[in-house]
Amino acid sequence: MTPVIRVAIAGYGNLGRGAQAAIKQSPDMQLVCVFSRRDPASVTLIDPSVPVYAMDDVAQYKDDIDVLILCGGSKSDLPEQGPAFAGLFNIVDSFDTHAKIPEYFAALDAPAKKANKVAMLSVGWDPGLFSINRLYGEAILPVGETYTFWGKGLSQGHSDAVRRVGGVKSGVQYTLPSEPAMARVRNGEQPTLTTREKHTRECYIVLADGADADTVRNTIVTMPDYFVDYDTKVHFIDQQTFESEHGKMPHGGFVIRSGVSGMDNETNNQVLEFSLKLGSNPEFTASVLVAYARATYKMSQAGETGARTVLDVAPGLLSPKSPAQLRKELL
Amino acid sequence: MTPVIRVAIAGYGNLGRGAQAAIKQSPDMQLVCVFSRRDPASVTLIDPSVPVYAMDDVAQYKDDIDVLILCGGSKSDLPEQGPAFAGLFNIVDSFDTHAKIPEYFAALDAPAKKANKVAMLSVGWDPGLFSINRLYGEAILPVGETYTFWGKGLSQGHSDAVRRVGGVKSGVQYTLPSEPAMARVRNGEQPTLTTREKHTRECYIVLADGADADTVRNTIVTMPDYFVDYDTKVHFIDQQTFESEHGKMPHGGFVIRSGVSGMDNETNNQVLEFSLKLGSNPEFTASVLVAYARATYKMSQAGETGARTVLDVAPGLLSPKSPAQLRKELL
Numbered sequence: 001m002t003p004v005i006r007v008a009i010a011g012y013g014n015l016g017r018g019a020q021a022a023i024k025q026s027p028d029m030q031l032v033c034v035f036s037r038r039d040p041a042s043v044t045l046i047d048p049s050v051p052v053y054a055m056d057d058v059a060q061y062k063d064d065i066d067v068l069i070l071c072g073g074s075k076s077d078l079p080e081q082g083p084a085f086a087g088l089f090n091i092v093d094s095f096d097t098h099a100k101i102p103e104y105f106a107a108l109d110a111p112a113k114k115a116n117k118v119a120m121l122s123v124g125w126d127p128g129l130f131s132i133n134r135l136y137g138e139a140i141l142p143v144g145e146t147y148t149f150w151g152k153g154l155s156q157g158h159s160d161a162v163r164r165v166g167g168v169k170s171g172v173q174y175t176l177p178s179e180p181a182m183a184r185v186r187n188g189e190q191p192t193l194t195t196r197e198k199h200t201r202e203c204y205i206v207l208a209d210g211a212d213a214d215t216v217r218n219t220i221v222t223m224p225d226y227f228v229d230y231d232t233k234v235h236f237i238d239q240q241t242f243e244s245e246h247g248k249m250p251h252g253g254f255v256i257r258s259g260v261s262g263m264d265n266e267t268n269n270q271v272l273e274f275s276l277k278l279g280s281n282p283e284f285t286a287s288v289l290v291a292y293a294r295a296t297y298k299m300s301q302a303g304e305t306g307a308r309t310v311l312d313v314a315p316g317l318l319s320p321k322s323p324a325q326l327r328k329e330l331l
Numbered sequence: 332m333t334p335v336i337r338v339a340i341a342g343y344g345n346l347g348r349g350a351q352a353a354i355k356q357s358p359d360m361q362l363v364c365v366f367s368r369r370d371p372a373s374v375t376l377i378d379p380s381v382p383v384y385a386m387d388d389v390a391q392y393k394d395d396i397d398v399l400i401l402c403g404g405s406k407s408d409l410p411e412q413g414p415a416f417a418g419l420f421n422i423v424d425s426f427d428t429h430a431k432i433p434e435y436f437a438a439l440d441a442p443a444k445k446a447n448k449v450a451m452l453s454v455g456w457d458p459g460l461f462s463i464n465r466l467y468g469e470a471i472l473p474v475g476e477t478y479t480f481w482g483k484g485l486s487q488g489h490s491d492a493v494r495r496v497g498g499v500k501s502g503v504q505y506t507l508p509s510e511p512a513m514a515r516v517r518n519g520e521q522p523t524l525t526t527r528e529k530h531t532r533e534c535y536i537v538l539a540d541g542a543d544a545d546t547v548r549n550t551i552v553t554m555p556d557y558f559v560d561y562d563t564k565v566h567f568i569d570q571q572t573f574e575s576e577h578g579k580m581p582h583g584g585f586v587i588r589s590g591v592s593g594m595d596n597e598t599n600n601q602v603l604e605f606s607l608k609l610g611s612n613p614e615f616t617a618s619v620l621v622a623y624a625r626a627t628y629k630m631s632q633a634g635e636t637g638a639r640t641v642l643d644v645a646p647g648l649l650s651p652k653s654p655a656q657l658r659k660e661l662l
Contacts, residue, residue, distance in 0.1 A: 021593050025473045025474050026473060046594050047594070098662065101658055101659070102658055122662055131661050131662045132646045133605075134661045135646045135649065135657065136460065136646060136649065138650070138661075139646075139649035139650045139651075140460075140618050140619050140622045141618060142356045142357060143356050248599070261349065261353065261610070261611060261614035262349075262352050263352050268579070268609075268611035269608075270608075270611070270615050270618070271609075272460075272606075273604075273605070273606045273607075273608075274464075274604070274605050274606075275603075275605075276602070276603055276604075277517070278599075278601050278602075279599030279600040279601055280592060280599035280601070283592035283599055283601070284471075284592060284601050286592075287471050287601070288471050291470045291471045309658060310646070310662075311646050311657050312645050312647055312654070313645055313646075314645045315466045315467060315470075315641070316466065316642035318466065318467065318470035319466055319470045323642070323643070326466065326642050327433055327436060327640060327642070328433050330462050330465045330466050330469075330642070331429065331432050331453055331462045331640055
């Protein structure tokens with residue numbers, strides 16, 4: 001397959017590295033360059049065969065790039081870059097501040113429409129594939145309940161919080177879905193679940209010299225906002241175990257729709273479940289971004305303009321295969 | 332919500348009954364009528380508040396129906412009705428003979444285009460939701476393998492086969508996915524699995540008076556095409572147990588994509604899984620048909636014409652909610 005889609009990456013952290021790896025798995029795509037806010041000479045790519053340019057020079061490459069994949073963070077990078085770059089390129093990003101999506105959508109829609117570009121926002125797995133499955137669940141089984149469970153996954157925010165506790169040398173926090181709660185949902189029950197019933201938390205801590213384990217444990221499990229509403233287990237380990245076993249960024253989760261079909265006098269339980277078990281959260285999110293970059297390209301080629309989300313994308317657009325080939329091989 | 336989409340059902344077996352029940356769960360839809368090849372007076376609806384008309388008169392109702400849901404079988408009903416009705420109505424069907432989909436697509440596409448209608452074919456869960464998940468899996472994780480397992484489910488064809496065995500009074504057959512095989516796939520392995528390794532079969536049999544259990548069991552487990560390539564368990568039960576425990580039509584299954592991300596020198600396993608646990612196979616298939624009838628209506632309203640499959644349908648089109656509401660509530 002000859003690469004036909006010219007893509008570039010803006011921002012080169014974990015997500016940007018994952019995007020470069022995912023593009024290498026996509027024979028219909030060619031990575032043109034990487035943009036970074038750091039000094040380009042200081043950026044080491046996982047595959048150094050493409051150039052690194054300064055983020056400030058991005059507009060110069062306007063005609064050389066079909067889709068720009070934004071790999072910055074939702075807190076400060078994307079709110080600034082998204083609206084600016086949507087007026088120059090077809091873009092894809094992973095904006096994941098759920099409550100601010102409507103506002104961010106509007107901020108991309110106007111410049112994208114004006115520039116005749118497509119701006120695909122909030123791509124990844126939640127928001128993203130999980131959103132799609134929440135939608136399939138409630139559209140197909142309108143009488144029912146939808147449950148989202150996360151984990152087992154490394155939580156960056158909670159890991160930062162435990163590392164700020166006095167006496168903690170190194171620390172990491174995992175969120176786990178509650179197996180008993182999931183079993184009830186899968187069984188066709190439609191329980192009302194509290195925060196504490198849905199997820200548990202586990203921390204792996206290396207103590208600083210002279211720190212008291214019970215004090216550290218107590219500070220963590222009673223921490224407002226972060227831990228007090230959950231059942232939290234704190235494990236103390238040595239630095240070597242910490243480094244060998246807790247250096248990955250696994251994540252995942254479950255979307256379960258439990259509904260009923262039939263007439264009131266004789267209903268049947270119907271359960272739909274989607275789950276992810278991810279060895280690397282940023283690499284998977286990047287893989288989703290790259291597949292949606294392909295869809296963005298096709299939608300732009302078809303004349304669409306403006307902001308779009310995963311809910312607007314027909315599944316077939318994600319594949320390098322033709323519609324006829326997909327019908328034959330996958331349907 | 333005021334019903335705005337006027338739908339009708341063509342064919343009133345298990346699937347048609349399921350469609351009527353699913354439409355009752357959809358406040359944006361109104362069931363106009365049911366068409367049957369039987370004498371309309373002899374058809375008993377699960378909700379008798381709508382009229383039953385003769386299938387031969389369907390063309391008379393051309394302007395009263397936005398989407399016609401075809402609930403006939405793939406073997407003889409749909410190959411005849413699909414191409415004929417696609418020239419009169421927007422239609423949705425559950426054509427499920429995988430190998431013949433490309434040919435059937437073409438047979439619907441021409442009349443639908445000519446009549447400016449949308450013909451949505453092969454809707455359900457396999458083909459249907461499973462196809463979508465096979466596509467998401469391979470598009471997002473291009474380096475990997477996709478596995479489809481079916482069950483636990485009642486197999487109509489295999490149940491018919493066991494009932495034809497001499498000495499069988501009543502019988503039913505369930506297909507089960509192999510738990511050890513699924514565990515290997517979920518674990519990130521990418522095994523090559525034989526037919527025997529993927530699924531097992533279980534039969535529940537009521538013996539006729541004087542029949543020999545060992546003879547019946549042996550005839551079943553060695554039956555060519557149907558059982559000889561599988562590990563089959565045969566359970567003998569009494570007629571009362573058969574009637575009380577084996578009258579439902581459960582089904583379901585699993586689509587699992589096991590892939591890897593990252594660079595060759597350091598890859599991570601990524602596993603995506605979609606599963607269904609269905610209390611009633613025909614009612615669930617009908618629920619999927621009804622959601623896609625809504626999408627078909629919207630696509631027709633937007634000016635699309637011709638044959639379409641689930642791979643062409645953006646998820647948002649399945650929902651009665653507006654795009655803005657979906658972004659706010661589900662993304």
